[in-house]
Amino acid sequence: MNPPACPPHAPAETPFLPCAPRWHAPRHAARRAGLLAVLIATAASTARADWPEFRGPRGDGHVVESDGSRLVGLPLHWNETSNVTWKTAIPHRGWSTPVVCEGQVWLTTATEDGHDFFAIGVDAETGRIRFNQRVFHSENPESLGNGASMNCYATPSPVIEPGRVYVHFGSFGTACLDTRTGNVLWKRDDLPCRHYRGPSSSLVRFENLIILTMDGADLQYHAALDRRTGRTVWKTDRSVTWNDEHVPGQMARDGDLRKAHSTPLIATVAGEPQMFSAGAKAAYAYNPRTGRELWKVQYPDWSVAPRPLYHQDTVFFVTGLTKKELWAVRTGGQGDVTATHVAWKLKTRVGKYASPLLVDGLIYTAAEESFVTCLDAHTGKTIWTERLGGKYAASPVYADGRLYFLDQQGVTRVLKPGRALDILATNTLDSGFMASPAASGKAFYLRTKTHLYRVESSPQTRS
Numbered sequence: 001m002n003p004p005a006c007p008p009h010a011p012a013e014t015p016f017l018p019c020a021p022r023w024h025a026p027r028h029a030a031r032r033a034g035l036l037a038v039l040i041a042t043a044a045s046t047a048r049a050d051w052p053e054f055r056g057p058r059g060d061g062h063v064v065e066s067d068g069s070r071l072v073g074l075p076l077h078w079n080e081t082s083n084v085t086w087k088t089a090i091p092h093r094g095w096s097t098p099v100v101c102e103g104q105v106w107l108t109t110a111t112e113d114g115h116d117f118f119a120i121g122v123d124a125e126t127g128r129i130r131f132n133q134r135v136f137h138s139e140n141p142e143s144l145g146n147g148a149s150m151n152c153y154a155t156p157s158p159v160i161e162p163g164r165v166y167v168h169f170g171s172f173g174t175a176c177l178d179t180r181t182g183n184v185l186w187k188r189d190d191l192p193c194r195h196y197r198g199p200s201s202s203l204v205r206f207e208n209l210i211i212l213t214m215d216g217a218d219l220q221y222h223a224a225l226d227r228r229t230g231r232t233v234w235k236t237d238r239s240v241t242w243n244d245e246h247v248p249g250q251m252a253r254d255g256d257l258r259k260a261h262s263t264p265l266i267a268t269v270a271g272e273p274q275m276f277s278a279g280a281k282a283a284y285a286y287n288p289r290t291g292r293e294l295w296k297v298q299y300p301d302w303s304v305a306p307r308p309l310y311h312q313d314t315v316f317f318v319t320g321l322t323k324k325e326l327w328a329v330r331t332g333g334q335g336d337v338t339a340t341h342v343a344w345k346l347k348t349r350v351g352k353y354a355s356p357l358l359v360d361g362l363i364y365t366a367a368e369e370s371f372v373t374c375l376d377a378h379t380g381k382t383i384w385t386e387r388l389g390g391k392y393a394a395s396p397v398y399a400d401g402r403l404y405f406l407d408q409q410g411v412t413r414v415l416k417p418g419r420a421l422d423i424l425a426t427n428t429l430d431s432g433f434m435a436s437p438a439a440s441g442k443a444f445y446l447r448t449k450t451h452l453y454r455v456e457s458s459p460q461t462r463s
Helices: 027-043 251-252
Strands: 083-087 099-101 102-111 114-125 131-138 158-160 164-168 172-178 183-188 205-207 208-213 220-226 232-237 265-269 272-279 281-286 293-298 309-311 312-320 328-329 342-346 358-359 362-366 371-376 382-387 397-399 402-406 411-416 424-429 438-440 443-448 452-457
Touching: 099 158, 099 438, 114 164, 131 172, 131 183, 158 362, 205 265, 220 265, 265 309, 272 312, 281 312, 309 358, 358 382, 358 397, 362 382
Parallel strands: none
Antiparallel strands: 083 452, 099 102, 102 114, 114 131, 158 164, 164 172, 172 183, 205 208, 208 220, 220 232, 265 272, 272 281, 281 293, 309 312, 312 328, 328 342, 358 362, 362 371, 371 382, 397 402, 402 411, 411 424, 438 443, 443 452
């Protein structure tokens, strides 16, 4: 059953139970469930997911321990015969980032024809597939068209927390599963969007909400669901004016000029949460509790994929697929701030698929065309740009004082951050990377086009 809509506001953070939607429960059962939820929440108050969503605990690609430490002991070197703890074949096709919590790794996959959609749970220690749950079925999925080489039907990454994992396949459906049993707790398949070349934007968790991004050829909006029940809490349409009705060309007629693939980022600005979201023709700031638009900047581009970054009252947006510019936008504005709050623009060699990475005041962007560029986050000045080889779709991560860039051919280049290029290692696995990496403890969980790997230094190679 699809949950009904709630009023357009988000209730305060409350505990939840992995049980049936509350509107089905008798009154006395609801009271018992509420008491048990409080006890469970108290016992699990310190529990957290190691890699809860796309780009990790902070959404910026930084690997950090719960105490804030950045030295976690992840490997520098690996290949098919070295520092691979296990390797597990993943059926069908999926580019979603693995998420990790309580000794489990979850990811999504779908049949290549887009008829069936699955949530897969893997034991983090052994690599054994514990759950392979078909969550949705589509009788007539739209073909990916010429986007099939870059996208698939299971590109959006899940969100995980103790006891629950949330999976998303765009308009094909969103669901919550119990990580202990694999059972579906709630699902939605009534949120429309013609993705046209496939869904891509990943889920975001905020307080008691799971936030969806639906930037299609026909409809463009955010929707926030109550993570306990799946009910709609708020829904906000994109506000940009399209003005493309008379633009010539097949892309305009097909709706490509209105599409986007980016995942929002939530950060605290002046003590309040703001959600930064890049769409077609504009990027926005929203109040994530209510969905209210705060400001936007407009640009002449579309099909943006990278996730924004935030640093010191500045948001960094990639503008799209064709012009591929990186914009620095100062926060604090209202309404349309295009003319007043854009601090600088980088117009060359910007990654159009991989999200940028910011470390110690420097931004690193990996282009699909094999270039990696380092620039100053404050000024936008290019520090260095080098052709390293490879094409980049997976987003890089920062850990143990190193930058890890994974390319579509299966090569990971490990760089030392700084104002001069310093390549520390080059590692190769058999199949290419479309999914971004995850980390937990001293291990990477790397998803190639065919397998999931646990990569970890053996005792003999640990430094």
